[in-house]
Amino acid sequence: MIDTSLSDWLATPQGQYLLVREQAFFDHAVADIFGFNAVQLGLPQHEFLRSSRMPLRTVAGDESGVNLRLLPQELALETDSLDLLLLPHVLEFNDDPHQILREAERVLRPEGELIISGFNPRSLWGMRRALGGREGYPWRGQFIALTRLKDWLALLGFEVTGGHFACYAPPFASTQWLERFHFMEPSGDRWWAVWGGVYFLQAKKRVPGMRLIKPRWNEGLVSKLLPVAPKLNRDVTQQIQEDD
Incomplete structure (x- = not known):
């Protein structure tokens, strides 16, 4: 379950550094996805669906401030009812990420879109977690390797249609040091893209035999x-x- 302390961490210089890039990605990704029903799971303080053109948009989760209160691993939504589902850092802070993905597959319509953001264990951020301890956010989360996540999605019948990495600077705690290493952002996209501190994965629900x-x-x-x-x-x- 996403704890409100994650939202507190996003208000820190370190969290703001990540949030700027995360918001930019979601703004771009959701703008061209069409349908009627879109749900953001968790982090109600941040409007990751603000650029969506879908008429029905809501934030759900097990925390204060959401429009619909529910457990991520037990989505109180009809089967095949959503066109778009966002999971911003939901999987790494839940004890059963597999079940959350199974529920995501159930509630999405055929050809529905799933967008996931997660911390990359194969990055400077993942190294900080491995060497610097796992107390507090986001280090207490179970960072999921991108290859493993892709395997989970494939088993559920999802087709990965896009992805992106961000946050190449070391996870410094101060704004000053993060700004000094800003040059790593464009360099990272070009030379070591898979080593970004956070990844985004976009997948589409496929139903075999449909025509x-x-x-x-x-x-x-x-x-x-x-x-x-x-x-x-x-x-x-x-x-x-x-x-x-």
Whole structure:
């Protein structure tokens, strides 16, 4: 379960450094995903769905400030009801990340989108956790390797469609030192992209055996709707039926 202390940590210079990049990614990612229902799980203080065009957007979770109170591993939502689900640092702070992903697969519609952010254990941030102790946030979390997360998603029928890394500077506690190492951001994207302190993964729920059912065109109806050039209409109708 995401503890409110994670939100407290995001207010620190270290957390703000991460949050700026995290907000930018979500703003870009959700803007071009279409549908009706979108849910952000956890961290209600931060509007990661603010750029979404979906009419129904809500924040759910087991903490104060959410619109819908529920457990991440027991989503009180209908099966196949969501078009988009965000999991911002949910998996590494829960005892059963597998169950959360199973619930995500259940509540998403076929072709629904799942976006996950997580701390990368194979980075300077992961090294800080391994060598500097695991007290406090975010170090107390169970950082999940990206390869392992991809395997979990594949077993559930998700197809990974995109990803991104960020936060290449060492996890300094002060704003001054983080700014001094700002040069590592563009360099990291170019030269050591997989070593970013945080990763983002975008996946789509696939349902085997599904196929789109095309409509059968009514030649008479098409001719009535396009009476100006009947011969052209017949040719167009014939071509449509051949393509179908």
